[in-house]
Amino acid sequence: MQTTLDISTHHLPQVTHARNPGMGLDLDWVASVHANTSAIERRAATIGARRSVKKDFQAAWLLKAISLIDLTTLSGDDTAGRVKRLCAKARQPVRADMLQALGLPGLKVGAVCVYHDMVATAVEALEGSGIPVAAVSTGFPAGLSPLHLRMQEIGESVRAGAREIDIVISRRHVLTQNWQALYDEMREMRAACGDAHVKAILATGELGTLRNVARASLICMMAGADFIKTSTGKESVNATLPVTLTMVRAIRDYEDRTGIKVGYKPAGGIAKAKDALTYMALMKEELGQPWLQPDLFRFGASSLLGDIERQLEHHLTGHYSASNRHAMG
Numbered sequence: 237m238q239t240t241l242d243i244s245t246h247h248l249p250q251v252t253h254a255r256n257p258g259m260g261l262d263l264d265w266v267a268s269v270h271a272n273t274s275a276i277e278r279r280a281a282t283i284g285a286r287r288s289v290k291k292d293f294q295a296a297w298l299l300k301a302i303s304l305i306d307l308t309t310l311s312g313d314d315t316a317g318r319v320k321r322l323c324a325k326a327r328q329p330v331r332a333d334m335l336q337a338l339g340l341p342g343l344k345v346g347a348v349c350v351y352h353d354m355v356a357t358a359v360e361a362l363e364g365s366g367i368p369v370a371a372v373s374t375g376f377p378a379g380l381s382p383l384h385l386r387m388q389e390i391g392e393s394v395r396a397g398a399r400e401i402d403i404v405i406s407r408r409h410v411l412t413q414n415w416q417a418l419y420d421e422m423r424e425m426r427a428a429c430g431d432a433h434v435k436a437i438l439a440t441g442e443l444g445t446l447r448n449v450a451r452a453s454l455i456c457m458m459a460g461a462d463f464i465k466t467s468t469g470k471e472s473v474n475a476t477l478p479v480t481l482t483m484v485r486a487i488r489d490y491e492d493r494t495g496i497k498v499g500y501k502p503a504g505g506i507a508k509a510k511d512a513l514t515y516m517a518l519m520k521e522e523l524g525q526p527w528l529q530p531d532l533f534r535f536g537a538s539s540l541l542g543d544i545e546r547q548l549e550h551h552l553t554g555h556y557s558a559s560n561r562h563a564m565g
């Protein structure tokens with residue numbers, strides 16, 4: 237099956253829906269959540285295989301994908317220099333001549349995502365671009381530092397200019413089914429974020445079952461998460477299609493019951509343009525076109541942009557360049 241895409245407003249950051257205010261913890265709803273793992277895996281296996289984007293539309297989809305990237309560097313050896321280079325890339329993600337040829341000179345990424353220490357550098361480097369800085373706070377990636385320090389870190393990241401905060405949940409609350417503790421913690425973190433949007437990282441590779449993933453997704457949404465995000469990129473298993481189906485269906489259920497749209501961010505290991513197209517086709521099919529806008533969908537990715545750039549160059553010239561010509565930072 238071929239699929240088409242409206243890219244007319246793809247580069248305009250738009251917020252077309254209200255933030256998720258959250259709701260009280262509804263344990264009956266949580267208890268009723270199930271995930272049929274074998275059905276989900278069967279469905280996931282058909283997505284990449286069956287779904288193809290028509291060749292003529294491929295460049296448009298790839299340009300759209302760029303606008304959905306949280307361009308990320310989360311390494312122990314990050315430096316101000318690397319972050320500044322990444323921000324320059326965020327402002328102009330594809331060579332200017334290529335963007336001209338493709339008819340989208342103003343294309344930008346969705347956000348730049350860094351550790352707290354690099355927020356001020358990124359904010360300065362992105363000044364005037366409209367590109368938000370996302371900070372991974374709360375003792376990323378394990379989230380095991382004392383709660384008051386995790387809250388303090390959120391406050392400091394917001395004061396340093398981060399407009400989005402990617403928090404990590406306490407996996408142990410999920411593994412011990414302590415839903416109240418998970419809800420309370422998420423609620424407190426959301427409050428600490430103030431006007432900054434909060435993405436809840438579930439670290440799905442450490443949650444054991446898809447049912448746990450579904451329940452944790454729901455609780456984070458009940459507690460007011462603006463986005464739910466799969467992974468830190470540091471777990472041994474990061475974003476997968478079965479996890480994605482589980483989480484986007486939780487988003488759909490939440491919207492059905494509350495009318496509130498929550499965003500989705502797969503992260504970790506998404507490095508190839510064709511994988512990005514698969515995720516986008518899944519989003520369009522499961523949740524519809526609104527989830528192909530940066531206010532409701534982001535890729536957390538450090539190297540995806542380089543592969544997309546290579547594919548776009550191939551689209552324009554018929555040749556592939558070496559991947560080292562598309563360095564990120």
Ligand SMILES: O=C[C@H](O)COP(=O)(O)O
Pocket residue numbers: 308310349467468469470503504505506507536537538539540
């Ligand atoms: O949230 C973003 C991830 O840490 C990026 O993971 P990646 O380096 O595998 O693309």
